[in-house]
């Protein structure tokens with residue numbers, strides 16, 4: 288069995304081409320070739336150098352910021368002297384804003400838990416994988432669900448006086464109405480764009496808008512006793 | 522002069538010791554470049570080749586890469602800060618004051634750590650939304666999305682535990698607000714807060730616990746999950762590309778074949 292081979296196998300050291308792949312189709316289907324010759328580049332140096340460059344630019348920006356702006360440092364911690372307002376770090380101020388309207392279990396525990404679970408399960412539900420415009424299929428049924436959901440959510444926020452969250456909600460609802468009555472073949476690019484957006488896109492955009500509005504309000508527009516203040520008039 | 526240095530480096534790279542450390546070496550051939558990735562335990566998380574479409578700015582806005590960048594800055598500045606900081610009451614506050622006014626470049630070090638930390642939280646969120654709007658969370662990348670959420674949680678916890686360490690009014694009351702919220706969880710809330718703080722309110726025990734979490738446990742968890750995150754990109758077939766995106770760049774000059782010096 289150990290006869291000397293009369294050939295050597297090897298790989299040239301400078302092969303520029305990608306390897307070829309052989310595919311066996313076992314079921315009775317025809318293989319559809321979408322991309323047959325994709326241009327590929329070496330991770331080193333092409334990808335790594337770009338990443339390094341991006342990180343270097345970021346570092347330069349942060350170094351400059353750090354040279355000109357100082358991190359805050361207040362007086363020694365004093366358990367007997369509660370500042371008013373006592374604010375959480377900025378990324379939790381959206382939740383702290385909710386704390387103003389709902390009991391702590393709801394605002395501080397239930398809402399964040401629901402958010403995390405909702406984010407985790409996004410890729411596991413087919414509605415979120417679907418890429419077709421929300422109102423293009425089953426139009427009648429989907430419109431009804433949309434009306435019910437929009438009115439229900441708005442009334443809920445209205446009932447608890449959460450106007451900060453109600454306004455962005457109404458804004459998104461208004462844009463969705465435009466989408467609902469736009470055709471993907473509309474001559475206006477914006478209406479075409481809106482008409483093509485799937486349901487997951489709308490929910491996520493609503494969430495993003497609420498996140499930004501609530502965080503900005505909590506950071507800049509809330510003062511003593513969580514009352515409204517204007518940041519430029521302190 | 523420069524030529525001499527180049528010669529010297531080239532010689533160094535051919536020594537036995539160097540080659541035992543960097544087996545593949547760098548060098549100019551495709552094989553050498555592939556080995557540079559494949560023979561390195563860290564870079565081995567990536568594939569040796571990527572589709573050019575994946576590197577387009579529009580695919581990712583480089584937001585994940587930049588998040589990694591802030592993390593690297595934070596590890597570096599964080600280790601230096603640890604040299605001057607004692608997690609005890611009232612030393613912690615005095616040490617931070619010293620960093621501001623006594624330690625040379627201490628102010629800069631603290632600034633960089635703080636601003637990089639805020640930036641990391643911001644970038645992790647931005648990365649999440651970019652991945653979402655790109656549609657890159659869809660199968661087969663769904664589990665990497667979940668790992669991403671875990672990374673977001675770790676990022677938030679890192680920032681939150683670090684927030685207490687200066688032991689100033691800002692730190693103390695921000696953490697008090699947070700820990701009071703966790704105490705409202707039905708049944709286990711009080712227990713959770715006790716475990717988190719090592720007491721019923723924010724005190725020296727809490728500072729020590731947050732310090733250990735911030736400087737040891739959470740960074741290790743972050744490194745671990747970042748490694749899994751990167752490895753998953755490779756196993757999921759690289760970054761997401763759309764069929765509609767052009768497969769190759771507009772035609773350019775034929776690349777001349779580089780010959781490897783032996």
Ligand code: HEM
Nearest residue numbers: 581583584585586588589649657666669670672673760761
């Ligand atoms: C510490 C935090 C994180 C780090 C350091 C990180 C790092 C990275 C890097 C470097 C990439 C390659 C593409 C790019 O540069 O953008 C990437 C891709 C990806 N990340 Fe993250 N990431 C983090 C958090 C997240 C979060 C919060 C999510 C979402 C929940 C996420 C989900 C993904 C997915 C699905 C991909 C693949 C994207 C594609 O195929 O286009 N990651 N991540």
